[in-house]
Amino acid sequence: MTAVSRLIVIEGIDGAGKRTLADRLRTGLAARGASVGMGAFPRYDQDVHADLVRDGLHGKLGPLGDSVYGMAVLYALDRRAGAVELRAALRANDVVLIDRYIASNAAYGSARLHEPVDGEFVTWVHDLEVDRFGLPRPDLQVLLSVPTETAAARAVHRENTEADRQRDLFESDGGLQDRCAARYAELAAASWLSPWVSLDGALPVDVDGLVDVVLS
Numbered sequence: 001m002t003a004v005s006r007l008i009v010i011e012g013i014d015g016a017g018k019r020t021l022a023d024r025l026r027t028g029l030a031a032r033g034a035s036v037g038m039g040a041f042p043r044y045d046q047d048v049h050a051d052l053v054r055d056g057l058h059g060k061l062g063p064l065g066d067s068v069y070g071m072a073v074l075y076a077l078d079r080r081a082g083a084v085e086l087r088a089a090l091r092a093n094d095v096v097l098i099d100r101y102i103a104s105n106a107a108y109g110s111a112r113l114h115e116p117v118d119g120e121f122v123t124w125v126h127d128l129e130v131d132r133f134g135l136p137r138p139d140l141q142v143l144l145s146v147p148t149e150t151a152a153a154r155a156v157h158r159e160n161t162e163a164d165r166q167r168d169l170f171e172s173d174g175g176l177q178d179r180c181a182a183r184y185a186e187l188a189a190a191s192w193l194s195p196w197v198s199l200d201g202a203l204p205v206d207v208d209g210l211v212d213v214v215l216s
């Protein structure tokens with residue numbers, strides 16, 4: 001369909017509705033004839049680094065879980081290992097949709113450290129994941145913004161309705177989620193790594209409009 005495939009990333013705080021939007025976007029893109037590959041990071045149960053991340057998020061990694069740089073290295077190594085599959089998906093499809101990518105590390109790490117997005121940590125994430133690991137750059141990042149209270153209520157709903165979705169240390173920390181939301185808005189405003197579109201996830205999302213943007 002398209003000459004060059006597009007890597008589209010969906011970002012936002014926990015419970016924003018990223019996975020739900022990714023599924024709706026996939027359906028919308030397929031209805032327009034686009035072939036779509038799907039992915040999500042962390043790749044739990046597929047990659048050892050992602051499984052270590054899960055341990056850290058549930059307080060089972062001692063001081064490594066408290067280390068912002070330590071956890072960020074684990075997330076980044078999961079992506080580094082996943083890059084082979086990601087590149088294959090980009091070769092095979094018109095569009096590849098990813099639920100969380102490098103900007104998650106930038107937003108959560110800078111929020112945990114109380115640093116601005118033009119600070120040392122976000123620069124380090126870029127150096128590590130883009131410059132040293134050579135991960136594919138996104139063509140577009142979609143920021144799904146919702147009030148922290150709405151996202152928290154959705155995460156609680158998911159915890160109650162889905163197996164194995166107990167909220168982790170990040171999800172249970174409302175102050176962290178507030179700071180992450182602010183960091184995401186700053187990353188989007190700075191066009192960090194790619195252009196961004198920001199959507200209000202508390203309102204019905206115009207999926208057809210987003211499909212137009214993705215295919216434009």
Ligand SMILES: Nc1ncnc2c1ncn2[C@@H]1O[C@H](COP(=O)(O)OP(=O)(O)O)[C@@H](O)[C@H]1O
Pocket residue numbers: 012013014015016017018019020021154155157158201
């Ligand atoms: N627009 C929405 N309105 C109401 N509930 C939603 C909406 N989007 C998602 N949800 C629900 O909120 C919970 C979290 O959504 P999910 O897509 O898993 O979020 P995320 O991937 O951002 O953590 C799920 O139970 C989902 O069904």
Ligand SMILES: Cc1cn([C@H]2C[C@H](O)[C@@H](COP(=O)(O)OP(=O)(O)O)O2)c(=O)[nH]c1=O
Pocket residue numbers: 014041042057075076100101102104105106108109168170171
């Ligand atoms: C992918 C990624 C996630 N995170 C954070 C965001 C989430 O709070 C947490 C777990 O990711 P998440 O996608 O929320 O997994 P799940 O919904 O299955 O629990 O990890 C980072 O800090 N850096 C990253 O690179």
